[in-house]
Amino acid sequence: MTTTTSAPAAPAKIASGRSGELLTALGVLALLLAAPFLFYPVFVMKVLCFALFAAAFNLLIGFVGLLSFGHAAFFGTGAYIAAHAAKVWHLDPLVAVVLGGLGGGVLGLAVGFLAIKRKGIYFSMITLALSQMVFFIAVQAPFTGGEDGIQGIPRGHLFGFIDLNEPLPMYGFVLAIFVFGMFALWRIVHSPFGQILKAIRDNEARAISLGYDVARYKLIAFVISAAVAAAAGGAKSLVFQLASLTDITWQMSGEVILITLLGGIGTILGPVVGAVIVITLENYLATLDVPVTVLIGGIFVACVLLFRRGIVGEIEHWLARR
Amino acid sequence: MSPPDAILEARGLTKEFLGFVAVNNVNLSVRRGSIHALIGPNGAGKTTVFNLLTKFLTPTRGAIVFDGVDVTAEQPAAVARRGLVRSFQISATFPHLTVLENVRVALQRKAGLATQFWRSDRILGQLDDRARELVAAVNLEPYLHAHAVDLSYGRKRALEIATTLALDPVMLLLDEPMAGMGHEEIDRVVDLIRAAAQGRTVLMVEHNLSVVSHLCDTISVLQRGEVIAEGSYEHVSADPRVREAYMGMEEA
Ligand SMILES: Nc1ncnc2c1ncn2[C@@H]1O[C@H](COP(=O)(O)OP(=O)(O)O)[C@@H](O)[C@H]1O
Ligand SMILES: [Mg+2]
Numbered sequence: 001m002t003t004t005t006s007a008p009a010a011p012a013k014i015a016s017g018r019s020g021e022l023l024t025a026l027g028v029l030a031l032l033l034a035a036p037f038l039f040y041p042v043f044v045m046k047v048l049c050f051a052l053f054a055a056a057f058n059l060l061i062g063f064v065g066l067l068s069f070g071h072a073a074f075f076g077t078g079a080y081i082a083a084h085a086a087k088v089w090h091l092d093p094l095v096a097v098v099l100g101g102l103g104g105g106v107l108g109l110a111v112g113f114l115a116i117k118r119k120g121i122y123f124s125m126i127t128l129a130l131s132q133m134v135f136f137i138a139v140q141a142p143f144t145g146g147e148d149g150i151q152g153i154p155r156g157h158l159f160g161f162i163d164l165n166e167p168l169p170m171y172g173f174v175l176a177i178f179v180f181g182m183f184a185l186w187r188i189v190h191s192p193f194g195q196i197l198k199a200i201r202d203n204e205a206r207a208i209s210l211g212y213d214v215a216r217y218k219l220i221a222f223v224i225s226a227a228v229a230a231a232a233g234g235a236k237s238l239v240f241q242l243a244s245l246t247d248i249t250w251q252m253s254g255e256v257i258l259i260t261l262l263g264g265i266g267t268i269l270g271p272v273v274g275a276v277i278v279i280t281l282e283n284y285l286a287t288l289d290v291p292v293t294v295l296i297g298g299i300f301v302a303c304v305l306l307f308r309r310g311i312v313g314e315i316e317h318w319l320a321r322r
Numbered sequence: 323m324s325p326p327d328a329i330l331e332a333r334g335l336t337k338e339f340l341g342f343v344a345v346n347n348v349n350l351s352v353r354r355g356s357i358h359a360l361i362g363p364n365g366a367g368k369t370t371v372f373n374l375l376t377k378f379l380t381p382t383r384g385a386i387v388f389d390g391v392d393v394t395a396e397q398p399a400a401v402a403r404r405g406l407v408r409s410f411q412i413s414a415t416f417p418h419l420t421v422l423e424n425v426r427v428a429l430q431r432k433a434g435l436a437t438q439f440w441r442s443d444r445i446l447g448q449l450d451d452r453a454r455e456l457v458a459a460v461n462l463e464p465y466l467h468a469h470a471v472d473l474s475y476g477r478k479r480a481l482e483i484a485t486t487l488a489l490d491p492v493m494l495l496l497d498e499p500m501a502g503m504g505h506e507e508i509d510r511v512v513d514l515i516r517a518a519a520q521g522r523t524v525l526m527v528e529h530n531l532s533v534v535s536h537l538c539d540t541i542s543v544l545q546r547g548e549v550i551a552e553g554s555y556e557h558v559s560a561d562p563r564v565r566e567a568y569m570g571m572e573e574a
Contacts, residue, residue, distance in 0.1 A: 193439035
């Protein structure tokens with residue numbers, strides 16, 4: 001038995017991929033360090049929170065192939081818990097965000113447990129239904145403040161001495177959460193576990209036949225995604241000093257899908273680019289007297305038709321083909 | 323009762339799809355260490371039998387005993403962990419992983435390197451030596467870093483076998499491992515299967531009767547969901563019902 005055939009496909013791509021990612025990450029970090037001096041800090045912080053939210057969502061759609069239509073439940077839960085922890089329990093802002101993330105993770109375990117064995121559209125529908133249940137709980141429960149939400153959340157003092165009411169320390173706080181969250185997600189994608197996720201996404205039946213309990217792997221990913229989304233929600237509630245029903249509506253679940261698809265699913269940078277575009281558009285359009293959702297929807301349709309892989313996805317595709 | 327040297331036994335195995343009986347009361351006994359073929363015309367129910375044996379489908383009736391354990395109620399992944407590992411009729415690789423990564427995925431579970439999400443995947447490098455050996459054994463070494471999706475059909479099959487062998491399974495179930503291959507590739511896969519069968523049991527679905535006659539110890543013939551004959555190639559090929567069924571197969 002001898003193989004006498006042409007040379008294999010280029011193996012060099014693997015090495016360049018990771019150093020390329022590192023360079024891009026450093027470039028983005030440099031931009032983000034300069035950003036609060038160039039733009040309104042609250043705007044940049046909002047972008048960071050939504051970028052992290054979308055990146056958490058992207059872990060599922062991009063690397064497990066699961067389209068969650070209820071991720072606002074986790075974002076909103078994290079926002080409410082962090083808000084409550086900071087305002088009522090007077091906890092350290094970092095502890096508040098971490099508690100928000102943990103709360104989202106626990107909710108993710110419950111939702112994931114019920115949804116994870118469903119496939120395709122059924123998975124999306126169950127996550128939507130369960131997130132609507134969470135929404136109604138938020139409307140009814142006393143601690144969320146109903147229609148008013150939780151307002152006037154104190155940003156507090158990080159570690160007891162860094163005053164987060166100052167814009168730059170607050171920005172540094174949110175940037176640190178963002179960087180840590182993005183690093184965690186990147187690490188998961190490039191971990192032994194991430195390798196199994198890719199295998200499951202590629203060929204689920206084959207992964208089962210190799211002895212993997214695929215539901216367990218998907219559930220772990222789901223819980224991590226929910227926890228990171230909730231931490232993003234927690235950070236957002238401290239930035240705006242507000243946690244409200246808006247954070248937990250199905251429209252918010254739709255917005256994170258939009259951000260991710262626009263930026264490029266399955267890319268590390270896509271959710272960040274998507275968040276920059278969508279948040280910028282929303283802020284700009286809010287100053288005009290036009291129906292924002294309709295416009296965003298139209299732009300979304302145009303983008304999906306023009307670049308199927310999302311903006312970062314198309315760029316990566318173009319670079320890979322050169 | 324079951325013969326003492328049977329590694330896999332199906333008793334009264336039946337599968338109905340909304341009233342359509344795809345597999346009907348199949349009794350199958352595969353002897354430990356043998357290469358056993360399951361043949362029959364298209365639509366006879368061979369793939370369904372495989373799906374039942376590996377628990378990818380739940381039987382409507384019947385029992386499956388593997389290596390002395392009743393696995394009828396087990397999950398497919400659990401059956402695989404017992405060492406009963408299948409391939410698929412449509413070749414089953416991880417298309418966007420490289421050849422090396424494909425084999426490594428199979429090695430990761432036993433090495434305890436499957437759920438760690440906090441570590442760098444560089445640690446998987448410790449599996450590379452073993453993975454390379456397995457890849458070399460199926461002559462795919464030149465393609466170590468090629469993506470599975472880019473391989474020819476025959477090489478995908480070879481990769482599938484290397485991945486399966488990485489689990490060091492007790493028994494292999496191969497669903498049409500040579501379908502759609504040219505002569506040269508078939509010879510190569512026959513050699514691979516023969517090598518893989520060393521110290522193992524193989525149950526395979528195969529259409530190519532000349533391959534079956536050379537490779538397999540026992541043949542079961544399935545038609546319309548039922549076993550109509552079983553035994554050596556000489557025995558089975560002399561059976562008039564098999565000749566009739568086989569003529570149908572030739573036409574298809
Ligand atoms: N999931 C399913 N649902 C309904 N019918 C099925 C299903 N799988 C197989 N069948 C039917 O069962 C019969 C046997 O199919 P199969 O086991 O694939 O045959 P073979 O592998 O011998 O060609 C066919 O008539 C097929 O249409
Ligand atoms: Mg078949």
